[in-house]
Amino acid sequence: MREFFTQDEIAVFAKALSSKLRISILQYLAAHPGTGLMDLATVFSVSRAAITQNIKALTDAGLVEFGQSSGKGGARKACYLKEQQFLLNLGRPFARQKIYATEMPIGQYIDHEIMPTCGIATTETLIGRVDDPAFFDDPQRVNAGILWFGSGYVEYRLPNYLQKGQTIEEMQFSLELSSEAPGVAENWPSDLSFSFNGKELGHWTSPGDYGEVRGRFTPTWWTRNWNQYGLLKLLCINKTGTFIDGLMISPVHITDLHLDEKSEFCFRIASPADARNAGGCTIFGRGFGNYNQGIKLNVIYTEAEPEVQPANETYINSRGEFPYTNRRIFTR
Numbered sequence: 001m002r003e004f005f006t007q008d009e010i011a012v013f014a015k016a017l018s019s020k021l022r023i024s025i026l027q028y029l030a031a032h033p034g035t036g037l038m039d040l041a042t043v044f045s046v047s048r049a050a051i052t053q054n055i056k057a058l059t060d061a062g063l064v065e066f067g068q069s070s071g072k073g074g075a076r077k078a079c080y081l082k083e084q085q086f087l088l089n090l091g092r093p094f095a096r097q098k099i100y101a102t103e104m105p106i107g108q109y110i111d112h113e114i115m116p117t118c119g120i121a122t123t124e125t126l127i128g129r130v131d132d133p134a135f136f137d138d139p140q141r142v143n144a145g146i147l148w149f150g151s152g153y154v155e156y157r158l159p160n161y162l163q164k165g166q167t168i169e170e171m172q173f174s175l176e177l178s179s180e181a182p183g184v185a186e187n188w189p190s191d192l193s194f195s196f197n198g199k200e201l202g203h204w205t206s207p208g209d210y211g212e213v214r215g216r217f218t219p220t221w222w223t224r225n226w227n228q229y230g231l232l233k234l235l236c237i238n239k240t241g242t243f244i245d246g247l248m249i250s251p252v253h254i255t256d257l258h259l260d261e262k263s264e265f266c267f268r269i270a271s272p273a274d275a276r277n278a279g280g281c282t283i284f285g286r287g288f289g290n291y292n293q294g295i296k297l298n299v300i301y302t303e304a305e306p307e308v309q310p311a312n313e314t315y316i317n318s319r320g321e322f323p324y325t326n327r328r329i330f331t332r
Contacts, residue, residue, distance in 0.1 A: 013062075025040060028044075067079075102159055107142045107147065146227065147285075148280065149281055167304070168259050168299060169302055174233070175269075175283065178282045191272070202250035205277055209227055217286075217289055219287065227282045
């Protein structure tokens, strides 16, 4: 899910959706990812030039991106939806709020507790052996593109770039997740919990461990009956509560976290062994899955209004003295 933060972004987004043809193209790509431009022109009975123009409007708005798709003639340029869900918050005071963004590679966790089934890999090779938690300490873990565990947690320390006088209004975490089943299982629910600086934020139930279709960015050497892709989730903590994809999962407010420029930002993702649906966790990073990203963090904040100091005005009296400030002295 993507949220828009500026009026300009909303205007470009609205323009992209102002055409029925472009909306139809988006719906078609949702059902047929990896479709080429010529195929789209054929499906909608329009010229290649018309399709190119409309796809440009969709890419400018961040709705569509290009990738490679294999076909009878080899690799070709193909179109994919960049996101399938979008959040427009028209109540946001755009003029006052600012944002900084960062992305944490999934292998740069600072703490973990892992139980099998489990494993960790880079885009080139497995790190050590599967089902051996010891390899979650391997130095190569910082380059990981995927990791999975049957139960336990991983915790990340993200950078805090706040300055004195800045107040957090909202934090947003974006990451690709799925369950962890032996092999793959589309129907394998797992209750994943999230916490920040030790405070429980809530949980979300992952529907399954997806593997029937290869992930868009998953390497070709990756075994087909292993985790292929997940779902991109947007976790938000603001002054109203904590939300996953716009649905409240707990009443924890951003003010409950007591954050300032000196705070640590420690984010934990867990699959509790005692959860009702104890189905494990898979985290996808760059080079795996469908979204090619690590754990993204957006921090939305406001800055304190600068205090306006009254100007000091000094006036000299008739005797050449000037002990008076901030008031006018009139002499005859």
